[in-house]
Amino acid sequence: MRLALIAHDEKKPDLISFAEERQADLERFELMATGTTGQRLIDATGLDIERKQSGPLGGDMQIGAEIASETCDGVIFLRDPLTAQPHEPDISALLRICDVHQTPLATNLASADAVLDELIRQLDGEE
Template sequence: MNIALMSHDNKKELMVQFCTAYAGILSQHHIYATNATGHMVADATGLNVHCFLSYDHGGSQQIGARIAYNEFDLVLFFNDPSDDKMMSAVSYIARLCDQNNIPFASNIATAEMLVLGLARGDLDWRCIVNPSTRPIA
């Protein structure tokens, strides 16, 4: 499955810790991320992470476009709720996920449930919606 990772600046280290804890599960899937988050995760875990542009240069729009085309099966966007100026980015990604029935987590608690469900096969229904599990370009 294709998994997108995003995180606000104050949550990047939490994303790294999360991906380190679940590297065994994540390594069985195709991982994509915005630039800084992706490099931090790849450096810490050894996971193969395809990095898009940084958030400031359009990385969230690149991920958003792929969500709109139903190319992601799971989106983890660790949100910093104390950063009001970034709330529009979370809203934008969450709305696109809702429109395309893509599981979305904005915090570590929900992300853990989704990744554990992924390991159990609870998200296999996404293979019907998005039959191609090959990496996106």
């Protein structure tokens, strides 16, 4: 099962803490991330993560393409709702394509655990 991890700059510390807490669970997935998020997570946890482009350079669109191809099963995207992003259209497109394909999506820390728990439940069912 493939899972995407993304965080805006203000939320990267939260995502790193989340990944440290849930590292054993995250290791069960094929992970992908936008460029800077991926590097920060790799540095902090050593998790094996496929890095796409940085978000403003097209990383959200690359993850959106994975969702459109149904090669990504869930997204944890800790958005910063208080800072304008230059690539807002890409972000909107990513959220939209998740809805189009019924892809589980968490956009804040409060729902990240819930999405990961549900994907783990599905993984356990597959085994």
